[in-house]
Amino acid sequence: MEFNSTQAIYLQIADHLCDRIQLGQLAPEEKVPSVRELAVTLEVNPNTVMRSYEHLQQQEVIYTKRGMGYFVGPDAVKKITAMRREQFLQEELPAFFRRMYLLGIELDELKGRFEKFRQKQPKH
Amino acid sequence: MEFNSTQAIYLQIADHLCDRIQLGQLAPEEKVPSVRELAVTLEVNPNTVMRSYEHLQQQEVIYTKRGMGYFVGPDAVKKITAMRREQFLQEELPAFFRRMYLLGIELDELKGRFEKFRQKQPKH
Amino acid sequence: MEFNSTQAIYLQIADHLCDRIQLGQLAPEEKVPSVRELAVTLEVNPNTVMRSYEHLQQQEVIYTKRGMGYFVGPDAVKKITAMRREQFLQEELPAFFRRMYLLGIELDELKGRFEKFRQKQPKH
Amino acid sequence: MEFNSTQAIYLQIADHLCDRIQLGQLAPEEKVPSVRELAVTLEVNPNTVMRSYEHLQQQEVIYTKRGMGYFVGPDAVKKITAMRREQFLQEELPAFFRRMYLLGIELDELKGRFEKFRQKQPKH
DNA sequence: GTGGTCTAGACCACC
DNA sequence: GTGGTCTAGACCACA
Numbered sequence: 304m305e306f307n308s309t310q311a312i313y314l315q316i317a318d319h320l321c322d323r324i325q326l327g328q329l330a331p332e333e334k335v336p337s338v339r340e341l342a343v344t345l346e347v348n349p350n351t352v353m354r355s356y357e358h359l360q361q362q363e364v365i366y367t368k369r370g371m372g373y374f375v376g377p378d379a380v381k382k383i384t385a386m387r388r389e390q391f392l393q394e395e396l397p398a399f400f401r402r403m404y405l406l407g408i409e410l411d412e413l414k415g416r417f418e419k420f421r422q423k424q425p426k427h
Numbered sequence: 428m429e430f431n432s433t434q435a436i437y438l439q440i441a442d443h444l445c446d447r448i449q450l451g452q453l454a455p456e457e458k459v460p461s462v463r464e465l466a467v468t469l470e471v472n473p474n475t476v477m478r479s480y481e482h483l484q485q486q487e488v489i490y491t492k493r494g495m496g497y498f499v500g501p502d503a504v505k506k507i508t509a510m511r512r513e514q515f516l517q518e519e520l521p522a523f524f525r526r527m528y529l530l531g532i533e534l535d536e537l538k539g540r541f542e543k544f545r546q547k548q549p550k551h
Numbered sequence: 552m553e554f555n556s557t558q559a560i561y562l563q564i565a566d567h568l569c570d571r572i573q574l575g576q577l578a579p580e581e582k583v584p585s586v587r588e589l590a591v592t593l594e595v596n597p598n599t600v601m602r603s604y605e606h607l608q609q610q611e612v613i614y615t616k617r618g619m620g621y622f623v624g625p626d627a628v629k630k631i632t633a634m635r636r637e638q639f640l641q642e643e644l645p646a647f648f649r650r651m652y653l654l655g656i657e658l659d660e661l662k663g664r665f666e667k668f669r670q671k672q673p674k675h
Numbered sequence: 676m677e678f679n680s681t682q683a684i685y686l687q688i689a690d691h692l693c694d695r696i697q698l699g700q701l702a703p704e705e706k707v708p709s710v711r712e713l714a715v716t717l718e719v720n721p722n723t724v725m726r727s728y729e730h731l732q733q734q735e736v737i738y739t740k741r742g743m744g745y746f747v748g749p750d751a752v753k754k755i756t757a758m759r760r761e762q763f764l765q766e767e768l769p770a771f772f773r774r775m776y777l778l779g780i781e782l783d784e785l786k787g788r789f790e791k792f793r794q795k796q797p798k799h
Numbered sequence: 800g801t802g803g804t805c806t807a808g809a810c811c812a813c814c
Numbered sequence: 815g816t817g818g819t820c821t822a823g824a825c826c827a828c829a
Contacts, residue, residue, distance in 0.1 A: 311813065312617070325529050348814050384530065391526055396537070399523055400544040402515055405449050406508065410534070410541050413520070417534050420524045435819060461801065472821045477803080485609065493684070494801045494829035559804060573777050585816065596806045601818080618814035618816045636778055642679075644785070647771055648792045650763055653697050654756065658782070658789050661768070665782050668772045683828065720829050 304345055312347060313354040320359060321383045324375055331380070335365060335373045362386070428469055436471060437478040444483060445507045448499055455504070459489060459497045486510070552593055560595060561602040568607060569631045572623055579628070583613060583621045610634070676717055684719060685726040692731060693755045696747055703752070707737060707745045734758070 304319065306312050323329045335341075338356065342349040356373050359365045364382055365373045376382070403410070428443065430436050447453045459465075462480060466473040480497050483489045488506055489497045500506070527534070552567065554560050571577045583589075586604060590597040604621050607613045612630055613621045624630070651658070676691065678684050695701045707713075710728065714721040728745050731737045736754055737745045748754070775782070 308617075313813080322525075322529065350814060354813085387526065388530055391530060391532075395523065395526060396540065397544070399519065400541055402511070402519060403541075404545065404548060405446065406512055406515060408515075410538060414534060416520065417524055417527075420521070421528065424528060437819080462803095463801085474822090475820065478819090480802090491802065492829090493680075494827080496801055561804080570777065586818095587816085598807090599805065602804090604817090615817065616814090618812080620816055632778065635774070639774055639778060639780075643771065643774060644788065645792070647767065648789055649694075650759065650767060651789075652793060652796060653694065654760055654763060656763075658786060662782060664768065665772055665775075668769070669776065672776060685828080722829055726828085 313351050313358065316341075316345065316347070316352060316355040317358050320355065321364065321387075324364070324379050325383055325387075329375050331375050331377050333375050334371075335375060337372055437475050437482065440465075440469065440471075440476060440479040441482050444479070445488065445511075448488070448503050449507050449511075453499050455499050455501050457499050458495075459499060461496050561599050561606065564589075564593065564595075564600060564603040565606050568603070569612065569635075572612070572627050573631050573635075577623050579623050579625050581623050582619075583623060585620055685723050685730065688713075688717065688719070688724060688727040689730050692727065693736065693759075696736070696751050697755050697759075701747050703747050703749050705747050706743075707747060709744055 306315050320329070320335065329335060335356075336344070338349050338352045342352045345352070356365060356367075360367060360373070362382065363376055364379045366376050367373050402408075428440075430439050444453070444459065453459060459480075460468065462473050462476045466476045469476070480489060480491075484491060484497070486506065487500055488503045490500050491497050552564075554563050568577070568583065577583060583604075584592065586597050586600045590600045593600070604613060604615075608615060608621070610630065611624055612627045614624050615621050650656075676687075678687050692701070692707065701707060707728075708716070710721050710724045714724045717724070728737060728739075732739060732745070734754065735748055736751045738748050739745050774780075
């Protein structure tokens with residue numbers, strides 16, 4: 304996984320985990336990788352992974368069982384979708400429209416690109 | 428002007444100036460507000476405005492005449508548009524599509540919103 | 552390190568670091584001193600060192616790993632040499648020749664001095 | 676005349692006047708252009724030219740006759756040459772050698788360039 | 800008046 | 815520990 308430099312790594316990791324949950328790759332009540340394991344996989348400091356998990360736990364997306372690790376919360380999908388939908392409509396969409404407006408891009412121009420994008424997505 | 432806390436203030440100022448240039452509110456070769464003046468207007472430290480200007484100068488959007496102030500560069504609009512277009516297509520658009528995909532939103536659903544957005548924009 | 556007053560301190564620091572990289576005292580991918588550390592060594596404000604590093608980063612001579620420090624870029628030597636060679640041929644050399652011409656100095660007169668200079672340079 | 680941005684304009688003007696004196700284009704006791712006249716010619720602020728003249732007067736390269744203007748001092752050539760020679764040997768030459776050393780350039784490589792440079796100089 | 804540099808000190812996020 | 819941002823205030827050079 305590659306990280307961009309504009310956003311904190313721990314947030315990018317958390318985001319990626321949310322993606323996987325939303326896509327059903329991580330099911331509710333399923334155990335998520337251990338902090339150490341994921342740290343090795345992603346080649347980052349364990350502290351950084353820990354922060355991601357704490358962040359997700361605080362949003363009740365995952366929860367911890369002592370000595371057993373972190374697990375996907377029962378309503379994780381619903382919670383993530385709700386948060387992201389809110390975020391999308393309130394912040395991302397207006398910013399996106401503004402950019403399009405300043406660049407003189409029409410919504411119709413994006414149709415072809417969106418189709419192409421969707422075809423590249425793996426089935427799940 | 429209000430600043431959000433996720434992005435550095437000096438970048439938000441720079442971005443806002445780019446907006447104004449792109450909208451034609453600041454014409455090429457026109458003088459931009461002096462560092463001190465803008466600092467008072469925005470209620471920030473002059474150093475912070477200075478950083479914005481240095482950042483824009485480095486992108487050749489504005490240039491400086493000694494003892495006279497900063498001025499909008501001749502190709503400022505072209506440069507800004509090129510940079511933003513690149514950024515939009517390479518980064519913002521894919522991220523946006525991904526969000527839509529994960530939220531199950533179709534492009535057509537956005538049409539109405541986009542029209543409404545556009546009508547709110549001031550003429551220039 | 553002593554600073555002359557005609558050039559900004561942060562540029563002199565940047566220049567000095569380039570010297571050290573070009574001489575191989577700082578190898579590619581090696582960590583450069585932390586901002587605070589170098590500030591103490593040089594007896595300047597951390598902000599001033601920071602500016603040097605930002606300046607070098609922008610030229611892709613060094614790069615930053617978050618929370619870990621600044622590191623010499625992989626092509627640092629090549630980049631520095633290219634920039635300096637350009638600067639030398641386009642600006643320094645003509646200015647130098649002009650001075651010699653106006654002072655009536657011949658190139659041959661400098662030979663002895665150059666030899667003497669070179670012998671004083673430390674090996675590396 | 677074009678000004679580079681690294682050195683103060685008034686110093687570049689003063690330097691240029693010294694060049695002309697050294698080349699004999701301005702003879703001892705000859706009147707130098709009036710502040711206003713030179714300001715128009717160079718398209719700079721009269722204050723800037725004034726500063727150049729004050730700077731040169733302080734070095735006894737030119738002197739002023741009230742109501743008549745500035746004139747080249749009797750020993751101007753000698754003074755300029757002495758100052759420049761000193762400056763050249765103490766500062767420019769070591770810096771120049773250092774640059775050559777770091778760039779791996781030999782003195783002999785410059786011979787051809789120097790000849791070419793000299794042939795382009797106008798006779799005087 | 801203008802930009803530009805520097806210091807001192809604070810606070811934050813990240814690893 | 816690391817970089818990064820911001821404020822406050824000073825001083826200088828330049829036009």
